[in-house]
Amino acid sequence: MRNFCVWAIDLAILLTGMRNIIFPTAGQRNPRLPDPTHPTDRPRGPDPELFVMLIANPRASRTAYPNALRRVMNIASADESGAWLAHWPLVGHARTPLRALPDLAARLGVASVSVKDESCRSPLGSFKALGAPIALVRLVKRLRRTQALDPQGLVTGRYAAELADLTVISATDGNHGRALAAAARAIGCGCVIVLHANVDAERERAISAYGARIVRIAGNYDESVVCAAQLAQANGWYVVSDTSYDGYEAIPRDVMQGYGVIAAEAAAQAAEDDGRPFTHVFLQGGVGGLAAGVASYLWERDGVQRPRFVVVEPRQADCLYQSALAGRATKATGSVDSVMAGLACGEASPLAWDFLEMCIDYFMLIDDEDAVQAMRGLAAGSARDVPVVAGESGAAGVAGLDVLMRDPALARQVGLDANARVLAINTEGATAPSVYRHCVGETADAVLARQRDWLSRVAVAA
Template identity: 70%
Template sequence: MLVANPRAVRAPYPAELKSLMSIERAQESRLWLSPWPELARGATPLYELPDLAAKLNVARISVKDESVRSPLGSFKALGAPIALVRQVLRLHPDLDPAALLTGRHAEMLKDYTVISATDGNHGRGLAAAARSVGCRCVIVLHANVSLEREQAIAVHGARIVRIAGNYDESVEEAARLAAAHGWQVVSDTSYDGYEDIPRDVMQGYATIAAEIVEQTGAVANEAGAFTHVFLQGGVGGLAAGLASYLWEHHGAQRPCFIVVEPRQADCLFQSALQGRAAKATGSVDSVMAGLACGETSPLAWRFLQPGIDAFMTIEDGAAVQAMRVLAAGSGRDIPIVAGESGVAGLAGLLALRRDAAWSQQVGLDECSRVLLISTEGATAPAVYEELVGEPADAVLKRQAAWLAR
């Protein structure tokens, strides 16, 4: 399903949004994150896929590969850590922010506890950051989070709490536990009276956009390398973080932004239809575990309502197909390991190019230059192997051979 957003605007980045998230604040976050040992020292790769572009009859397809951002395997390594740093600074403003993630103030913070609900990657990022900072961490997991993802979080020393419900119920349980024990919620979704930390999480994601600007030589207030940018849905945090940065940089010449989410977790699609932050209409259970969210973040929606041009939903099978397309590679296209949530943008692009009316609706044609964000690698290796039909290590071996040619 596709819906054009009638509330999207082509204008300079609004001052009221800039007061919440800005390029200046994003660059500050990059600086504070840079000493963290869990992050790669350089920018993640921006790969070109000329064979796929030719097959889909577009001028260019580029993929930003976030699987190598961190040993944690996803872009979430940019959000929770900077949110934790900023929250500690609210309590102790005299501390050196760049020193927090290196553990210099661990003794002071040993009795401080943070908590969050997660589908996997956010909790893994928060657990790793808490261990580095020196504080305690509790992670609430819902019934559909795999044991493999639970173990990947627990290895960082977090205490795991399991509930029987879905993601949104795990968010409620995390808030209840925090209130009962005096713990601090560090979540990527906002709710009434809770916006500062989700904003910090979203601002951390803007590092991806900053690198794209640098990698493509984009000039401020001019059209950039890409006409269309596909972004994952979820609660809206990633889309808001990247779209806000690129909107501020390009101004009225910003690219067309398209947000993609699972059909059964269509909270952003429903928000576009209703003109307000809304809930999903489906079961929320999706193979795209990181996007299986039932409620739109109201804070993220403040950026998405004026900044996103179209919203679409995809079936789980489309995501699996997209995983296999990236894994296969070709003569000119590098094989890429992309997890089930990481391929939503490509799945959306494939769906659009199969439908001439949809392509026309978003201005997608043979001259279009498309940017995709592969937000995660094989963060659940067994799930990846089951869906793709080969282990991630085999794909990485073929990738290494492709690069060595």
């Protein structure tokens, strides 16, 4: 398949002038969406086998942030990334909301639950707006270092004519590719995105809307990563990926560094609210980029007083969980077909793992039904909790918290008690609207309308 991939794309370029290229999916299909009418998809009570879903990381350190890691990712570079991105019209200067959910906290028995809502970051609808664009800016600056290109000028298209001969490529589950396509259009370079069989048509259209040229393969995400690397080598393109591999670390580092903006904002917002820091941070898994970018920032900032970090993954896409068991970056053991499409990754990023193995305190697995239940709960809101549009992957952190709180022994192990102040990140909104509607039972627009009403009532009451 891999050799065929390179041959087929070269032929397609010749015949189609690089329009969208669709490869047969060979019988592949999207994962089954949880069905609330199906017995196995209904909300569950305490799970007698829950203990197998959580492991403590014996290598987690509570020392000061190591210099060896600081040389790779640090607060200064993350803050610089945020300053550069503030000039990109699709992101801008505004911080995303840190939404307090006191009713959820009371139900779970913790002091507070705060959700950093990245669905509001930009029209792209996800946290990926912070990763791929900044990596592309840094790549262009390295490639054209003799020209001293201004980052603000890059993201506003000042150098588009000079960069028209540059093409970037990446594999994606959806959000990263969309962000890269949007950034490439803004900067003025070409963009090719490789999609695997389980990326749905809605996400493909969202990427194509930003001018990216699409390559479809019949394999999974990890095979699409290989295909993207081969296409780049064959055509003189540049891979902009959040997944590292041998000889490819600078760009994934830049992607992860951009995610530090989330941590910087959340910490500042918490300090402004009541001055008390978070005790626990729940982070989505995937290949590990988000978790590494956020955790490294907070570790450097807080040192030995850093919060406890919990990484949450789909049960069938457990590459970080398995890496924790093996003591090295490794592959998932499951089918890697979760409804949490953004987390359906089969292999950990080695560079991200260098950070995660030293600071993540717990790794845990959840089922698709857990994520869907969290999506519904966040959408519903309550008298004191604003309704939130959280996509399938976006709700994973809250889902992980809810799963742990169903079992008092697990909650005690992780230190989740009446004094716990929890941060979760809603990494995406309804990036696939029909999937969201199926899972939640209503449209994202309906939830957003209730959100506006809730915020208006709160503003009037204040």
